[in-house]
Amino acid sequence: MSVKTHPRDAELRMRKRKWLMGAGSAILLLMGACEGSIDSGDPGPRVDGPAPNVPGTLPPRSTDPIAPGDIEPGRSVRRMTADQFVNSLEVATGQRWSDFDRFAGALGRADLQQVTEEGRAPNVTFDKLVGDAARATCADAIEADLEAEDRTSRRIVHEVEFSERAPEALATNIQYLLLRFLGLPEVPVEDERVQTWLPLVTEGTAEFTDAEMAERWEAVCIGLATHPDFVTY
Amino acid sequence: MSKKRTKKHPRGISRRTLFRGALAAGVTAAVGRTAKIFAAEPTPVRFVHLYFHGGWDVLLGLDPRVRSREYSGIDLGTDFLVSDFRADLDPVSIGSQSVQLGPALRPIIENELHPFMTVFRGINMNTVAHPTAQSYINTFRAPAGTSARGSSIGTALASVGAVESSLVLPNVSIAVPSYNVDYPEAFTATGMTSANQVRPLLVAPPALSDDTERLLRAAQDASESCIHERYLGARIDEGLAESRRATRLLLEEDASELFNLGENEDLVERYGLTDAVLRNANHPSYVAAVAAQLIKSGISRSVTARIQIGMDTHRNDWGQNQGPRQLLGWAAIADLVADLREDDPNLENTIVLVTSEFARTPRINGNRGRDHWFANSVGVIGGKMRKGVFGATRIETLELQEIDRDTGEAAEGGMILTPEHVGATIAASAGLDASVFREEPLAAWTGVEE
Numbered sequence: 260m261s262v263k264t265h266p267r268d269a270e271l272r273m274r275k276r277k278w279l280m281g282a283g284s285a286i287l288l289l290m291g292a293c294e295g296s297i298d299s300g301d302p303g304p305r306v307d308g309p310a311p312n313v314p315g316t317l318p319p320r321s322t323d324p325i326a327p328g329d330i331e332p333g334r335s336v337r338r339m340t341a342d343q344f345v346n347s348l349e350v351a352t353g354q355r356w357s358d359f360d361r362f363a364g365a366l367g368r369a370d371l372q373q374v375t376e377e378g379r380a381p382n383v384t385f386d387k388l389v390g391d392a393a394r395a396t397c398a399d400a401i402e403a404d405l406e407a408e409d410r411t412s413r414r415i416v417h418e419v420e421f422s423e424r425a426p427e428a429l430a431t432n433i434q435y436l437l438l439r440f441l442g443l444p445e446v447p448v449e450d451e452r453v454q455t456w457l458p459l460v461t462e463g464t465a466e467f468t469d470a471e472m473a474e475r476w477e478a479v480c481i482g483l484a485t486h487p488d489f490v491t492y
Numbered sequence: 493m494s495k496k497r498t499k500k501h502p503r504g505i506s507r508r509t510l511f512r513g514a515l516a517a518g519v520t521a522a523v524g525r526t527a528k529i530f531a532a533e534p535t536p537v538r539f540v541h542l543y544f545h546g547g548w549d550v551l552l553g554l555d556p557r558v559r560s561r562e563y564s565g566i567d568l569g570t571d572f573l574v575s576d577f578r579a580d581l582d583p584v585s586i587g588s589q590s591v592q593l594g595p596a597l598r599p600i601i602e603n604e605l606h607p608f609m610t611v612f613r614g615i616n617m618n619t620v621a622h623p624t625a626q627s628y629i630n631t632f633r634a635p636a637g638t639s640a641r642g643s644s645i646g647t648a649l650a651s652v653g654a655v656e657s658s659l660v661l662p663n664v665s666i667a668v669p670s671y672n673v674d675y676p677e678a679f680t681a682t683g684m685t686s687a688n689q690v691r692p693l694l695v696a697p698p699a700l701s702d703d704t705e706r707l708l709r710a711a712q713d714a715s716e717s718c719i720h721e722r723y724l725g726a727r728i729d730e731g732l733a734e735s736r737r738a739t740r741l742l743l744e745e746d747a748s749e750l751f752n753l754g755e756n757e758d759l760v761e762r763y764g765l766t767d768a769v770l771r772n773a774n775h776p777s778y779v780a781a782v783a784a785q786l787i788k789s790g791i792s793r794s795v796t797a798r799i800q801i802g803m804d805t806h807r808n809d810w811g812q813n814q815g816p817r818q819l820l821g822w823a824a825i826a827d828l829v830a831d832l833r834e835d836d837p838n839l840e841n842t843i844v845l846v847t848s849e850f851a852r853t854p855r856i857n858g859n860r861g862r863d864h865w866f867a868n869s870v871g872v873i874g875g876k877m878r879k880g881v882f883g884a885t886r887i888e889t890l891e892l893q894e895i896d897r898d899t900g901e902a903a904e905g906g907m908i909l910t911p912e913h914v915g916a917t918i919a920a921s922a923g924l925d926a927s928v929f930r931e932e933p934l935a936a937w938t939g940v941e942e
Contacts, residue, residue, distance in 0.1 A: 364685035386735035487729035
């Protein structure tokens with residue numbers, strides 16, 4: 260005895276077949292992504308002009324005709340925005356720059372009325388104001404360190420006492436500051452990143468008072484707060 | 493919403509991809525053309541763009557009418573005006589033309605600066621919305637909605653010519669947004685919200701001891717970025733290093749005293765810097781003095797500044813305030829131009845551009861004020877452009893009308909003047925590639941032989 264099938268059954272079977280094909284394609288694509296055939300994360304070579312489209316993969320990245328021509332594909336380093344900088348400085352030094360609101364516009368902060376994009380130009384204004392902010396907050400931070408009850412609550416001179424003069428000991432605080440400001444863990448003492456800043460706290464300091472030594476640590480703080488790796492990411 | 497079908501090129505490349513490639517090539521070619529202009533090293537231009545915020549009444553300024561007669565579509569509103577603005581000024585000669593200027597431009601005439609003017613009338617702003625028009629008059633290119641498109645005219649003019657070592661702030665923008673998408677990063681404006689922020693930029697912070705400063709500088713110069721080399725794209729650390737060198741130069745020259753306005757007798761006298769003015773960094777005279785010092789000192793090549801506020805007179809403040817505020821702005825501009833003429837008597841290498849985002853209605857509204865009007869005017873003082881008036885509005889109604897491209901006179905079948913025409917003409921007169929404006933410069937008015 261033959262069984263008659265309802266026309267709607269055929270339609271439902273067709274829909275089910277299409278759904279399965281779509282799901283299967285999606286699974287295949289996902290498998291390709293996990294294995295890296297879709298986008299390995301490598302931005303790939305820059306392609307100008309028309310690019311052939313290979314089925315199953317995204318086309319190579321081509322020059323975006325909308326954006327300025329010199330933007331390279333992939334992640335590029337950017338300058339901090341005004342808010343990012345002042346907040347980062349506060350975290351690093353424990354002090355807030357009191358003139359920030361006055362100069363935020365000059366640092367590029369968008370007022371969201373006429374200026375809707377954050378300024379990120381590494382220009383003279385930025386350099387000057389970053390320097391001013393670093394000097395102001397580092398001075399306050401050192402003053403706070405001098406008044407701190409113990410070394411562990413200090414932000415800048417954390418690993419040594421202000422009376423310390425031995426280069427090996429002073430280097431440990433440089434290493435600490437490189438971690439604090441630049442996120443560099445366990446930089447060897449002989450590394451040039453430590454050796455660059457060490458003379459600031461060793462040259463001519465043998466007979467220094469604690470106050471004179473504090474000024475040298477203030478200078479290290481200023482130098483790291485104005486370092487290109489601090490103000491960019 | 494259905495997707496557009498992309499027709500395939502016979503070689504299998506989509507037409508959209510071809511278009512994008514052609515556009516990319518065009519962008520590259522444009523940059524190349526700009527580089528060629530730089531290679532020819534045109535003479536740098538000192539450029540000042542002074543902006544009246546809110547939309548000015550051109551009937552009191554750059555596009556007046558004679559008060560002794562009546563106009564079918566214009567309310568002169570003479571009875572509502574303060575007394576100084578009820579009388580016409582005598583026509584003056586600009587180029588080969590006899591030109592009527594409004595009472596707000598009296599300081600320009602009294603200082604005999606009108607012979608250096610090029611006035612553009614009947615510019616179609618195509619909008620009466622503040623943010624849209626502000627973006628338009630900033631870049632002289634039609635905005636995308638309210639968002640500015642292209643680079644500010646101040647940025648463009650800052651890029652003209654080689655960069656001298658003293659040019660540490662090539663482009664400064666005070667209380668006006670600035671944009672840079674077409675020119676090298678070095679010409680991006682240093683933005684400030686107020687004219688009194690210039691001096692703090694030039695004041696050196698309290699120094700540490702000499703030895704400490706020496707060691708700090710040595711360490712800063714010796715330290716290098718560890719992360720930049722691991723990323724693609726421009727080396728911002730190099731830009732930061734250049735900025736640091738420029739900042740040191742700026743601070744060593746101790747230019748801050750140039751902006752201690754109250755201590756400078758010449759500035760106090762020239763700009764009328766009373767104690768009240770010195771306390772108000774938004775005052776036109778304060779702004780003009782700062783702009784002039786930036787240009788004269790060689791610190792900046794281009795300064796854009798908001799010279800006056802409060803032009804948006806929708807109510808009965810029109811009669812009381814529109815004229816006096818415009819006059820105050822033009823008076824400060826006259827002082828600035830006279831100051832700049834000391835180094836450039838014929839203003840051949842100095843351009844002062846004066847704008848507002850739009851004009852005001854020829855009819856007075858029910859509140860005895862004027863609303864927004866799209867037929868705008870722009871004034872240019874100095875530069876190489878032909879002097880006189882280009883363009884016109886309809887005499888009876890202040891409406892736009894067609895203009896002869898060469899003579900600038902009303903002509904049926906002629907062009908409608910747009911900000912792009914004006915921007916292209918200014919750029920071409922300064923030796924810049926004007927193609928970014930996507931309109932041909934007014935060749936008979938650029939002052940440049942082709």
